[in-house]
Amino acid sequence: MPLTYWCEHAWLGTHVEPGVTLEVTDGRLTAVRTGTDTPPPGAVTLRGLTLPGLANAHSHAFHRALRGTVQVGSGTFWTWREVMYQVASRLTPDSYFALARAVYAEMALAGITVVGEFHYLHHAPGGTPYADPNAMGEALIAAAGEAGIRITLLDTAYLSSGFGAAPDRHQQRFSDGTADAWAERASFLKDRDGVRIGAAIHSVRAVPADQLSTVARWAADRGAPLHVHLSEQTAENDACLAAHGCTPTRLLADHGVLGPRTTGVHNTHLTDEDIALLGGTGTGTCMCPTTERDLADGIGPAGALQRAGSPLSLGSDSHAVIDLLEEARAMELDERLRSRTRGHWTAAALLHAATAEGHAALGWPDAGRLETGALADFTTIALDTVRTAGPVPRLAAETAVFAASAADVRHTVVGGRHVVRDGAHALVHDVPRALTDSIAALHR
Numbered sequence: 001m002p003l004t005y006w007c008e009h010a011w012l013g014t015h016v017e018p019g020v021t022l023e024v025t026d027g028r029l030t031a032v033r034t035g036t037d038t039p040p041p042g043a044v045t046l047r048g049l050t051l052p053g054l055a056n057a058h059s060h061a062f063h064r065a066l067r068g069t070v071q072v073g074s075g076t077f078w079t080w081r082e083v084m085y086q087v088a089s090r091l092t093p094d095s096y097f098a099l100a101r102a103v104y105a106e107m108a109l110a111g112i113t114v115v116g117e118f119h120y121l122h123h124a125p126g127g128t129p130y131a132d133p134n135a136m137g138e139a140l141i142a143a144a145g146e147a148g149i150r151i152t153l154l155d156t157a158y159l160s161s162g163f164g165a166a167p168d169r170h171q172q173r174f175s176d177g178t179a180d181a182w183a184e185r186a187s188f189l190k191d192r193d194g195v196r197i198g199a200a201i202h203s204v205r206a207v208p209a210d211q212l213s214t215v216a217r218w219a220a221d222r223g224a225p226l227h228v229h230l231s232e233q234t235a236e237n238d239a240c241l242a243a244h245g246c247t248p249t250r251l252l253a254d255h256g257v258l259g260p261r262t263t264g265v266h267n268t269h270l271t272d273e274d275i276a277l278l279g280g281t282g283t284g285t286c287m288c289p290t291t292e293r294d295l296a297d298g299i300g301p302a303g304a305l306q307r308a309g310s311p312l313s314l315g316s317d318s319h320a321v322i323d324l325l326e327e328a329r330a331m332e333l334d335e336r337l338r339s340r341t342r343g344h345w346t347a348a349a350l351l352h353a354a355t356a357e358g359h360a361a362l363g364w365p366d367a368g369r370l371e372t373g374a375l376a377d378f379t380t381i382a383l384d385t386v387r388t389a390g391p392v393p394r395l396a397a398e399t400a401v402f403a404a405s406a407a408d409v410r411h412t413v414v415g416g417r418h419v420v421r422d423g424a425h426a427l428v429h430d431v432p433r434a435l436t437d438s439i440a441a442l443h444r
C-alpha cells in the first residue's frame with residue numbers, strides 16, 4: 001500500500017507547481033502527479049512549498065557546542081580553533097552520541113534529510129583507540145538514525161599538525177599514525193540502510209603529501225565520496241608553498257586526489273590555476289558561507305569555480321547557525337557584496353546546490369529531486385509565516401531562498417517517513433532540551 005503526500009505547492013527543479021501528489025513505496029517516489037487540485041483520499045497534506053530534502057554537505061557535529069561561547073572577544077580562525085579543541089577533548093562515545101542526536105534532530109527540523117559528517121575525533125584522549133576503534137563514528141551513525149536523517153560518514157585522515165610536525169596534544173585523538181592504519185580502521189565501517197561511508201583528508205596540513213594517495217585510493221576502490229578542507233586560510237597556502245613549492249590544490253592534483261567523487265570544502269583562497277584544476281577535474285566545491293563569515297575566512301570564488309566545471313554544494317560546517325536556506329542565499333549575497341552587482345545565481349540554482357548537488361557530493365545521486373524513482377526525501381516550507389506571507393505562489397522558491405529561515409520548515413520526510421510533522425520532531429520530542437542537556441554535560 002503506497003503512502004501518499006499531497007503538496008499544496010512543490011518545486012519541481014525548474015518551477016513551482018500547484019497541487020502535486022507524491023506516492024511513496026518502499027522509501028522511494030513511485031509517482032509524482034501534477035494537476036491534483038485537492039488532496040486525494042488518505043493523503044497527508046503538506047501545506048506550503050515542498051522542496052527536495054536539503055543536503056548538509058559539511059558538518060562537524062560537536063562544533064554545535066561552541067555556539068554563542070565563541071562570539072565573545074576578538075581573534076582569528078586559529079584562536080577559535082583553541083576553544084574548539086577544548087570541547088573536543090571532553091567528548092566520549094556516549095556524550096558525542098547524545099550531542100549529535102540533538103544536532104541532527106535540529107537539522108531535521110531545518111529540512112535537512114542528509115548530513116555529511118566530516119569526522120576526525122576517532123580515539124580516546126591521548127590517542128588510545130577505544131575497544132571498538134570506530135566507537136565515535138558508530139556513535140554518529142546511531143545518532144543520525146535516532147534523529148531520522150541519512151548520514152554520509154566522511155571518515156577523516158588526520159595525521160600531522162602542519163607540514164612535517166607530529167600531532168599536538170589535542171590532535172592525538174584525531175590521528176591513526178599513518179594513512180595505512182587509517183585505511184585499515186576505516187575499512188571496518190560499512191554502508192547500511194540510510195548510511196554511506198566516505199573518506200576525507202582533513203587538509204594538506206594534516207596528511208603528509210606522500211600519504212595522500214593512500215586515502216584517495218581507498219575512496220576510489222569503493223567508489224566512495226572523498227572530501228578535503230582546501231585553502232580555507234592563506235596561512236595554509238603559505239605553509240604549503242614553503243614545504244612543497246606549490247598550492248594545496250596543485251599538491252592534491254599531483255597525488256591523485258582530485259576528480260568527480262572529490263569535494264573541496266571552502267576552496268576560498270585559490271589561484272586561477274587552482275580554479276582551472278578543480279573545474280577541469282570535475283572536483284566539487286562545498287561552500288559554507290555562514291561559517292566562512294563567522295571565522296573571517298574570506299569569500300571563495302564560487303561563481304568562477306562553477307563556470308570552470310566545479311559543482312557547488314553547501315554545508316553548515318561549524319553550525320554557527322543550522323539553516324541551509326541561509327547558506328544558499330549567503331552564497332549569492334556574498335558575491336553581490338564583492339562584485340557590487342546582483343543576480344549571480346537564481347533561486348532555482350541555489351536550491352539545486354542545496355538539494356541535488358549536495359546529495360551527489362555525499363554519494364546519494366538518487367536523491368535531491370522530486371522525480372519518480374528518487375528517494376522519498378522532501379521538506380515543506382510554510383508560506384503563511386511573518387517572513388514568507390505575501391508574494392504570489394509562483395515566486396515561492398524565491399521567497400523560500402531569499403526570505404525564509406529554518407524556523408519556517410513545517411515538514412521533513414526521509415525515505416517516506418514523516419520525521420518532522422507540523423514543525424515538531426516525531427522521534428526526538430524535545431530537541432531544545434536535548435541540545436541543552438548534551439551541551440551542558442560538556443561544559444560541566
Ligand SMILES: [Zn+2]
Binds near residue numbers: 118
Ligand atoms: Zn570543516
